[in-house]
Amino acid sequence: EKVMTQSPATLSVSPGERATLSCRASQSVSSNLAWYQQKPGQAPRLLIYDTSTRATGIPARFSGSGSGTEFTLTISSLQSEDFAVYYCQQYHNWPLFGQGTKLEIK
């Protein structure tokens, strides 16, 4: 059974600094990997798909990389509105989400 593992579970970063979030697939998903952001009380928002393509309206400070089983979401200079929970999702098969990384203010 395919599993998506995100690390760390919680990441503490200061505003203006860079944040790097990781996602690992138990089997190759090629480049079929998306990232979502979810703030408290809100539905998730699509950030990145196909590993590195930003969704409409997503700022350039969000970038994605990786392939196969190892993927990274990088936020280059954290803004106050970026503190949230981030999920990766593979769609190589039917969708499967990671357990999430909470990005909190340091």
Add this chain to the structure above:
Amino acid sequence: EVQLVESGGGLVQPGRSLRLSCAASGFTFDDYAMHWVRQAPGKGLEWVSGISWNSGSIGYAGSVKGRFIISRDNAKNSLFLQMNSLRAGDTALYYCAKDLFSYDSRKIIDYWGQGTLVTVSS
């Protein structure tokens, strides 16, 4: 503007059934695959089920396979989830969600409703 409005949630006893609905507007509904995604209180996202634009391809998470049935009515711009044999573990906020690309269901979700809460408890 894309709008997805879920309904049908509520409190239900274990073993009973519930049918969720999602009313879609603001896009050509019958061009897109649709999904149900749930989120247990304080927990992460779990994809539940998906259906292609023409209902020709349907998938379920292992946790609901054999108990839940997804369907759609393109004439009424509506998506449904029939949930049978409900368990406490099915308690969650259920989101209706739209696929990013038309026809080619890549299973990337670009729009989400606000969710309907299902609570399974005696």
